[in-house]
Ligand SMILES: [Zn+2]
């Protein structure tokens with residue numbers, strides 16, 4: 001299967017045009033196209049016509065929008081083999097969902113799988129019409145830890161805690177390509193998990209782990225997202241062949257260059273490194289420094305695409 005990263009950023013665009021924090025300044029100054037990130041969203045293509053779309057971002061910010069994604073990739077056929085999976089109801093993951101109404105017509109509704117509580121939030125956000133009156137999306141509530149067959153994919157959702165009740169029903173996914181015998185795991189947004197062992201309960205190896213790393217160091221007073229530092233025990237436990245990190249942006253640590261009154265920035269508790277990575281290149285360097293120091297993680301040093309960027313496609 002191929003994973004295409006439609007977006008790899010945090011809850012806002014990165015750099016944020018209204019933000020003068022050290023991170024946004026560094027991203028604007030870098031001249032590196034990989035430092036322009038839209039909301040995290042993945043398209044996974046199997047060997048046939050099957051396609052999984054995980055989250056839609058706020059598609060108004062995505063390059064070309066949902067319409068051009070559907071048309072650019074496969075023309076009309078993509079809507080036939082497409083299954084939409086939603087990790088949770090935050091606007092940076094579902095904000096663009098209304099666009100399906102103008103893109104998908106002609107009686108083909110797209111099967112849409114999410115936790116029941118996520119569907120409840122979508123209704124509160126007035127997106128319920130998409131599922132009604134012969135709607136363009138077909139509502140399919142997910143039961144945790146059950147396996148669903150979508151064409152050649154087996155998909156198993158697992159529960160994560162992304163600061164419930166702020167994000168009720170947040171999930172990650174174990175995704176198998178049945179014909180290729182490959183597995184990827186995507187955590188979605190998460191701060192912690194009650195039972196990380198559910199991910200590897202059948203002892204099949206993970207070929208690729210796609211994990212949220214919203215921040216580099218663990219931050220004091222922020223318990224709603226995952227940091228690279230706090231992700232390390234999960235990597236050790238799940239032991240994936242390859243690793244890719246998503247959801248980076250400026251919602252990160254207060255640096256010495258920052259105005260201390262920036263309310264969304266916090267200080268690190270016990271930093272892995274003193275210098276906080278701000279750009280794609282700095283993140284690559286920082287992650288490598290940590291892997292060099294830990295013999296169990298050294299094998300990831302041979303991988304050049306640990307830090308993802310918008311438009312990146314990888315084979316699993
Ligand atoms: Zn998010």
Ligand SMILES: [Zn+2]
Pocket residue numbers: 088090162167189
């Ligand atoms: Zn979120």
